[in-house]
Amino acid sequence: MMIRSRAAVAAGLGLSLALTTGVASATADRGALVTTDGGRLQGVVADDHRSFSGIPYAAPPVGELRWASPRPAVPWAGRRDATRPGPACAQTAGMLGEKRSLSEDCLYLNVTTPRRASARPRPVIVWLHGGGFRNGSGDMYGADRLAVRGDAVVVTVNYRLGVFGYLAHPALDGGNAENLSGNFGIEDQRAALRWVRRNAASFGGDPGNVTVAGESAGGASACAHLISPGSAGLFQRAIVQSAPCTMARWPAGWSWLPRPRAQAYRHGEATAERLGCPAASPAAVAACLRAKSPAELLAHSQNEFAPVIGGPLLPRDPATAFAAGRFNRVPVMHGITRDEHVTFGQELAGAPPLTDDGYVRGIRAYFGDQAADRVLARYPLDNYGEPGTSRAGAAMQSVMTDHLWATPAVETNRLLAAKVPTYAYEFADRGAPWVSGTPVVPSFPTGAFHASELQYLFAADYFAGRTLSPAQARLSDTMIAYWSRFARTGDPNGPGTPYWPAVDAGEPAVQRLAPGPSGIRRTDLCREHRCRFWNSF
Numbered sequence: 070m071m072i073r074s075r076a077a078v079a080a081g082l083g084l085s086l087a088l089t090t091g092v093a094s095a096t097a098d099r100g101a102l103v104t105t106d107g108g109r110l111q112g113v114v115a116d117d118h119r120s121f122s123g124i125p126y127a128a129p130p131v132g133e134l135r136w137a138s139p140r141p142a143v144p145w146a147g148r149r150d151a152t153r154p155g156p157a158c159a160q161t162a163g164m165l166g167e168k169r170s171l172s173e174d175c176l177y178l179n180v181t182t183p184r185r186a187s188a189r190p191r192p193v194i195v196w197l198h199g200g201g202f203r204n205g206s207g208d209m210y211g212a213d214r215l216a217v218r219g220d221a222v223v224v225t226v227n228y229r230l231g232v233f234g235y236l237a238h239p240a241l242d243g244g245n246a247e248n249l250s251g252n253f254g255i256e257d258q259r260a261a262l263r264w265v266r267r268n269a270a271s272f273g274g275d276p277g278n279v280t281v282a283g284e285s286a287g288g289a290s291a292c293a294h295l296i297s298p299g300s301a302g303l304f305q306r307a308i309v310q311s312a313p314c315t316m317a318r319w320p321a322g323w324s325w326l327p328r329p330r331a332q333a334y335r336h337g338e339a340t341a342e343r344l345g346c347p348a349a350s351p352a353a354v355a356a357c358l359r360a361k362s363p364a365e366l367l368a369h370s371q372n373e374f375a376p377v378i379g380g381p382l383l384p385r386d387p388a389t390a391f392a393a394g395r396f397n398r399v400p401v402m403h404g405i406t407r408d409e410h411v412t413f414g415q416e417l418a419g420a421p422p423l424t425d426d427g428y429v430r431g432i433r434a435y436f437g438d439q440a441a442d443r444v445l446a447r448y449p450l451d452n453y454g455e456p457g458t459s460r461a462g463a464a465m466q467s468v469m470t471d472h473l474w475a476t477p478a479v480e481t482n483r484l485l486a487a488k489v490p491t492y493a494y495e496f497a498d499r500g501a502p503w504v505s506g507t508p509v510v511p512s513f514p515t516g517a518f519h520a521s522e523l524q525y526l527f528a529a530d531y532f533a534g535r536t537l538s539p540a541q542a543r544l545s546d547t548m549i550a551y552w553s554r555f556a557r558t559g560d561p562n563g564p565g566t567p568y569w570p571a572v573d574a575g576e577p578a579v580q581r582l583a584p585g586p587s588g589i590r591r592t593d594l595c596r597e598h599r600c601r602f603w604n605s606f
Contacts, residue, residue, distance in 0.1 A: 136358070
């Protein structure tokens with residue numbers, strides 16, 4: 070199966086429509102015209118699906134609406150061209166090939182549906198992209214296979230990123246910020262969910278059967294909506310990929326994890342100082358910040374911009390909320406990849422491969438000497454690496470995957486399963502194709518790295534030109550069946566796929582997803598990733 074970018078697909082479909090004539094053209098035109106609460110949309114019809122791109126779900130957050138809660142989009146007259154995606158939200162170039170953007174007029178979404186009619190409304194999957202709350206866009210995820218094979222309506226969403234989406238500063242509170250500053254990107258997502266509730270039926274979707282789903286920062290966003298009182302009722306299921314809701318530590322100089330409001334304010338005030346907007350009256354600081362160009366702001370958009378805990382939108386941190394059972398009670402699918410931290414190794418940031426001495430120093434710097442002795446004894450270098458590869462890099466990713474990702478994943482599964490139906494997985498295809506958007510390939514096996522499962526669900530831009538083997542393509546079909554059935558009923562099980570039991574709150578087994586005759590089976594996530602060792606600290 071060839072993975073192609075959404076842009077390439079759209080271009081090809083546009084050419085085919087231009088060449089179509091007669092009855093076929095009339096049929097295509099009728100199928101591509103949809104009426105929403107904002108006006109009529111002219112989309113694209115392919116052999117098996119329809120797509121509508123660049124749909125405004127909120128007003129452009131520019132001028133006085135920079136760092137404001139999203140406002141309604143202005144309706145339009147006549148037919149709006151919905152054949153091309155809208156601009157990506159302002160961002161720097163990303164480490165996985167995401168392109169730089171200076172656009173603040175970016176609150177657009179894309180809808181993909183099967184072409185054939187359905188006797189009953191289809192489930193709706195609202196996809197929130199990843200990228201560390203710094204990068205990405207909805208149109209990077211071509212959703213035609215997920216929509217057609219899954220018989221679902223798939224909506225991919227842009228939302229504000231970095232300093233534009235998550236700057237918290239007392240001078241920006243109140244007024245146009247309805248829920249305090251710092252969570253404008255999450256508010257954008259909520260506005261998109263409200264748009265879906267109003268307009269899903271126009272695309273053949275069921276507004277009462279919506280799944281909020283996402284990977285990495287998108288998965289963390291789904292966690293945020295699970296604990297946000299104001300998001301209650303906007304979705305009936307949630308899919309959280311590679312973002313354990315109780316994850317709380319990060320080793321790098323930046324973090325995409327939720328942060329307390331006091332910390333976010335300190336960071337926001339320091340950012341304003343660096344931008345030449347020193348403490349003065351709140352109105353003067355806000356005006357100074359709004360006068361900065363997108364390029365000036367992007368220069369200060371790299372570190373510590375993520376959702377903020379405290380305030381009406383996110384009143385408590387995820388770990389506390391889930392432990393207390395104070396979250397929106399919907400069925401949840403939750404999982405990680407087998408080798409999550411490969412994607413965050415130092416080599417993708419331009420550093421040389423980790424040395425043996427560097428591994429030891431890194432473990433001691435992160436854990437402290439006493440704890441580091443235990444970690445180094447449990448993860449000795451001699452256990453890692455293959456001829457010609459960096460054993461230090463392999464050892465470090467194993468430590469960080471187990472500590473930062475898998476251990477909180479086990480805890481998240483336990484807390485979720487105590488209150489709601491929970492289906493947990495581990496994507497474990499250690500031969501998954503590596504991303505195509507970066508020339509860097511780590512000096513050790515990449516395994517089932519963070520984001521590797523995306524190419525099994527979407528025609529994702531990250532993997533443009535990559536090809537899945539026949540066995541991997543069959544795994545892709547199975548995963549789409551699981552994901553879409555869960556979106557339809559809250560249970561991934563059905564004919565033709567291995568049985569997937571719900572999580573028992575006292576049992577750490579999850580569904581292992583890998584190609585091959587025995588690739589899909591139960592696995593003990595806790596034992597595989599030594600979570601009892603990590604819980605002993």
